[in-house]
Amino acid sequence: MIPNMPTAADLLPLLPELVLVGAAFALLMLDLFLEDRHRWVTHVASIAALLVVAAMVFNGTGGQGTVLNGMFIRDVAADVLKLFICVVSALSLVYAWPFLRERGLYKGEVPVLVLFATAGMMLMVSAGSLVMVYLGLEMLALCQYALVAIDRDSPLASEAAMKYFVLGALASGMLLYGLSLVYGATGTLDLVRIHEAIGTASPGLMLTGLVFIVAGIAFKFGAAPFHMWLPDVYHGAPTPITLFIGSAPKLAAFGMFYRLLETGAGPLDAQWRVLVAGLAALSLVIGNLAAIAQTNLKRMLAYSTISHVGFLFLGLAGGGPQGYASAMFYAITYAIMSAAAFGAIVVLSNRGFEADEIADFKGLNARSPWMAGLVLCVMASLAGVPPFLGFWSKLVVLRAALQGDMLWLAIVGIVFAVIGAYYYLRVIKVMYFDEPVGDGPRERDDRPLRIAFGVNALSLLALGLAWNPIMAWCVAAFR
Numbered sequence: 001m002i003p004n005m006p007t008a009a010d011l012l013p014l015l016p017e018l019v020l021v022g023a024a025f026a027l028l029m030l031d032l033f034l035e036d037r038h039r040w041v042t043h044v045a046s047i048a049a050l051l052v053v054a055a056m057v058f059n060g061t062g063g064q065g066t067v068l069n070g071m072f073i074r075d076v077a078a079d080v081l082k083l084f085i086c087v088v089s090a091l092s093l094v095y096a097w098p099f100l101r102e103r104g105l106y107k108g109e110v111p112v113l114v115l116f117a118t119a120g121m122m123l124m125v126s127a128g129s130l131v132m133v134y135l136g137l138e139m140l141a142l143c144q145y146a147l148v149a150i151d152r153d154s155p156l157a158s159e160a161a162m163k164y165f166v167l168g169a170l171a172s173g174m175l176l177y178g179l180s181l182v183y184g185a186t187g188t189l190d191l192v193r194i195h196e197a198i199g200t201a202s203p204g205l206m207l208t209g210l211v212f213i214v215a216g217i218a219f220k221f222g223a224a225p226f227h228m229w230l231p232d233v234y235h236g237a238p239t240p241i242t243l244f245i246g247s248a249p250k251l252a253a254f255g256m257f258y259r260l261l262e263t264g265a266g267p268l269d270a271q272w273r274v275l276v277a278g279l280a281a282l283s284l285v286i287g288n289l290a291a292i293a294q295t296n297l298k299r300m301l302a303y304s305t306i307s308h309v310g311f312l313f314l315g316l317a318g319g320g321p322q323g324y325a326s327a328m329f330y331a332i333t334y335a336i337m338s339a340a341a342f343g344a345i346v347v348l349s350n351r352g353f354e355a356d357e358i359a360d361f362k363g364l365n366a367r368s369p370w371m372a373g374l375v376l377c378v379m380a381s382l383a384g385v386p387p388f389l390g391f392w393s394k395l396v397v398l399r400a401a402l403q404g405d406m407l408w409l410a411i412v413g414i415v416f417a418v419i420g421a422y423y424y425l426r427v428i429k430v431m432y433f434d435e436p437v438g439d440g441p442r443e444r445d446d447r448p449l450r451i452a453f454g455v456n457a458l459s460l461l462a463l464g465l466a467w468n469p470i471m472a473w474c475v476a477a478f479r
Contacts, residue, residue, distance in 0.1 A: 223283045
């Protein structure tokens with residue numbers, strides 16, 4: 001036997017990823033033999049695969065541990081993130097089917113690309129090596145580029161995909177350069193060994209690499225001033241694709257941040273926390289002020305994403321187990337809220353009517369009180385109105401910033417939380433107090449989609465009333 005050759009038992013912690021990748025390849029082959037009218041089989045099977053993998057993660061199938069000579073780490077933090085990544089990805093596919101099908105955009109590659117992107121995200125949150133970080137990141141990024149460009153006849157989608165690809169390549173280059181500097185300073189690719197070697201590494205080389213790494217991560221999050229791709233991509237991509245890239249990848253970005261900057265560069269936390277605090281403040285200011293001026297709902301949500309990244313960075317800047325737990329809780333919360341926000345656009349849109357302008361929601365309460373109530377839950381949670389889930393997520397990251405001696409940053413967060421509530425409340429005002437104009441949006445006659453959106457929106461209220469178990473789970477991940 002070859003020395004150090006892993007056996008099947010050694011790879012058990014990798015079982016969820018292996019099942020997901022195996023399902024993706026199987027469905028890719030199956031789709032070749034399906035007629036267009038049977039294309040739903042691939043879609044349903046993809047959703048089922050994601051839910052099966054989520055159940056495996058939740059039940060601890062395969063067990064936790066470190067495999068591939070430390071390149072892959074499966075722990076509580078990874079399992080929490082993977083569970084929500086799989087669930088949110090499955091939810092995005094539920095939203096995608098009717099929207100893409102009625103516009104002639106549905107291809108069998110769409111759910112397969114989502115499965116491969118999800119596998120990339122799962123690798124990112126379990127990375128124990130710089131190689132695994134980059135492998136997972138590029139696996140996710142390449143799938144996202146293809147998904148954004150799925151509507152080849154749309155000038156907006158083509159422009160968005162081109163901007164995303166070019167700027168994404170630039171960001172990947174920055175991150176790769178930072179990783180290479182860290183390798184040059186420490187002589188190892190293993191994150192745990194990098195942590196141990198920092199004391200004897202060249203400070204100048206290490207800090208320069210750290211700056212490039214933080215810049216690369218900030219781009220993947222969409223944090224200011226690395227946000228230039230985000231509004232155009234969110235606006236140009238088909239809405240279900242925007243839903244996907246605006247939700248689950250934020251969880252993976254948090255996982256990548258934690259692995260690189262805590263597991264790897266933990267001894268330099270005094271330096272990178274200052275960088276993260278600056279990015280948080282810039283994101284809060286630019287994101288909220290730019291969102292106020294938007295009339296297109298997708299662009300408004302894009303700029304609001306920048307502000308939400310700022311809130312997430314409040315927890316990271318606070319540092320320590322409580323800071324990481326609060327940031328993870330915020331990432332989970334935002335993924336659920338973002339899916340519901342773009343899901344509202346999907347549910348209210350029809351062929352020839354995208355329902356992506358704020359004016360399109362005028363008088364929605366008069367047409368469909370139930371739908372208006374669900375959208376109200378989503379916007380109220382995004383604005384941080386108690387007792388919705390978004391309120392508690394903002395509260396815990398503000399508390400983490402205070403505990404991390406970042407009083408000035410917490411004050412910035414509070415001020416811009418109040419300012420940011422304006423553009424969400426404007427949507428509620430339009431729905432309830434403006435007169436309907438023209439045909440306007442109507443609730444789609446698609447029961448599975450309406451049920452999915454109803455559960456998604458109402459979960460923001462239900463989880464807001466019972467948020468402690470999720471937060472306790474996040475805290476346990478960093479003990």
